[in-house]
Amino acid sequence: MNATIMDPTILARIQFAANISFHILFPTITIAMGWALVFFKLRYRATGDLKWMDVYHFWVKVFALSFALGVVSGITMSFQFGTNWPGFMEKVGNVAGPLLAYEVMTAFFLEAVFLGIMLFGFRKVPGWAHTTATVLVAGGTTLSAFWIIVLNSWMHTPVGFEIRNGVVHATDWFAIIFNPSMPYRLAHMLLASGLTAAFLIAGLSAYRWLRNDRSPAVLSALRFGVGLAAILIPIQIFAGDMHGLNTLKHQPQKVAAMEGNWETGPAKPLLLFAWPDEKARENRFEIGVPYGASLILKHDPQGVIPGLNDYQGKHPPVAPVFFAFRIMVGVGMLMLLVSWGGAFWLWRRGEPHPWLARGLVAMTFSGWVATLAGWYVTEIGRQPWLVSGVLRTADAVSAVPAAMVATTLVGYLLVYAALLAAYIATLFLLARKGAAGKPVETGPTPHPNAFVAAE
Template identity: 60%
Template sequence: MELDPFMLARMQFAANISFHILFPTITIGLCWILLYFRVRFTLSGDKAWEYAYSFWVKIFALSFALGVVSGITMSFQFGTNWPGFMERAGNIAGPLLGYEVLTAFFLEASFLGIMLFGKERVSNRMHLIATALVAIGTTFSAFWILSLNSWMQTPAGYRIEDGVFFVESWWEVIFNPSFPYRFFHMLNASLLTAAFLIMGISAWRALKQVDGPATWRVMRTGAAMATLLAPLQIWIGDLHGLNTLEHQPAKVAAMEGIWETENGAPLTLFGFPDEEAKTTHFAIKVPKLASLILTHEWDGEVKGLNEFEGTTPPVAPVFWAFRVMVGIGVLMVLVGWWASFVLFRQPQESRGEHPWLMRALSAMTFSGWIAVLAGWYVTEIGRQPWVVNGLLRTSEVVADHAAATLMGTLLGYVGLYIFLLISYIAALRYLATKPARSLSLLPQAQRFHKAEEEGA
């Protein structure tokens, strides 16, 4: 069987982005949680919050390192595998990536060292400020990357001369039609991912009986976040879906497995899309529900895939990825509410009576990863065959590499990423099984905190 270099290049980029996105998804949300721990400790002097920070900052550092390293590989691929993209759209993509370096990386690099290693060397106030600035930096990074990705989905503020994109309005480029929805959807997803991570590992510690007072406070923090943010994510997702229906109707048609344009379109809960036959086999449908969800009208019109002959995305991956994302989201709502009901209503000493909750939270530790990956597959596969939606095809920007070269590097990437992912999870397991230490503060950190109180 002859391998297609174009498909191999896409698979290689997909492998890189799938691995890379796991770690920024954790660090963006986790850094804000760490800031919350620092604020609680600063305001109360409660050593449990200090211990929670000391434990989770290790996981943040490990996640941050893997995110940075895998991000460098991503940037190299623009030159090695997709040089046509930078040749055609570099006037827009280059500055946006540069803004990320100037605002996010410089901010993170300036204060990350203080956040990770300065707790015993600077005052508590300075350490709190450093943590806040790193959290702001991670969010700036997401801002610029999502601005570029959103522009590729819904391009605006440009002109094209001799096939090359030029900027006419940076405001329209940055704040393109899908950017607000995509940014807040991803930011909320990062916070949810971090919430279930801290709940899952804390529940694991409780099951292994290596928990301490800080463990339960962290678990309650995650439960409170999940209770609020999981329903909020569904609402943001609905707004995002309406925007996608307006600007990328082919993607929505693939998500829903809708082949013919119709009013009062049914919602397909389950089925097997068949692109050759242009139908969904064994479909379980709810009448008119797709129109209600997508247009907020019972008889609203939803365009089918047959309207986009020659420019339809691969249907099955988009169809299934969307259902995985929604399914995990609903599960997050249910488990988050369950956790809050138990953890906030009952005293700590009786929580051991709920092993099923602890097991459920442990099982949901990496649920955010699954939902985010599924969401990104919907976003990226659903954009095909375009790299810049409606204007520039992916096949026009790929490098001319031999299939054997691409296959070799693809296998190398996948092998390395599997090793790193296993090592990362093993490191988390090792940290999670260490018995809780005494809540006494490190002497120097305690001295700085006392000095600040006396100075106040």
């Protein structure tokens, strides 16, 4: 057991997982939060109602804090390509390098140039210019997500390349960018970001509501968050189903691990719970819905589902993928229940019931939980490959001694735990203080038609 723990490859994988788990929390917020800020801003410019500027002013602080932590953690993560995984760039750098460069040149620069105007330009630039800056920053976050998802998807479903002298060379950039899994992963990720931001907005607004901050801005933000979540969650369930079908086609061993299915065959149950025993190659304590897996994956109760025994030595570790998938789905179902129930209550009553508000506070970071669980399904489910069918994870790791990797891993974990605690504490501190001040743009805005006139 100790030998396994101190395996340099295992330690390097844990370290990268810790880095990406921390990093992904913040883009998951900012990708959608940028567009939420655009909505708040357009509502203000269209109506002249200052409550929307109050909402914008509060949530732009959350955006800025999240953006800063996302940038910092992204930089440290990129270092590990060189320190822990040199074989990755040596093998597929001709594809990965340009895609990462496109993300920096098209997205990061766009965000960096206009972020200052968005954060500090309320009184310094005309209203239309500040609105444009907000749109461009939001577009930059989405463009950044696009390029990262392109690279990640290509690692799962690599196409458009050839191998010469053991090195990958691009032959078709259109095929690489629009690889078979990219549209499904991009849609799934953007919707996940929307749900993460929606529940964060609803949760912190409900927290302010419970602390007797009953301002119109708080109620409007709460309604927005609940309404957005109620709209997005059924779309996400549909997108997740389509993504699952795509994964079944291209990575059947991952789906077999998700379902905990060992033997290929028809009429497979949907396992609600089980304890996969990889050594015995069977499940213990199974609780399932008859024909459920076949019905969902093949849309046929007699559909044939691939089994893990067909991929011995070439399938991912089963238990982490199996349980992470159920956490993701379980949180998604809870999101559906809370958002639809909350939307119905707010539609009928106008204001949240205290128990609804408490439930929304409890769901504040539910998007994080679902996103991380889904990310673990995706990334652990690709093992033992770093690039499917092209580069094994064990072949890309560096020769850094295990003790060195372990030491830096402990350092990363301590720093990330402190930063995450400080981030969450700061969010609730901001919520307790409320939005301080009411920034007003230059230019004509009081009249509902001012937006049209200014633009």
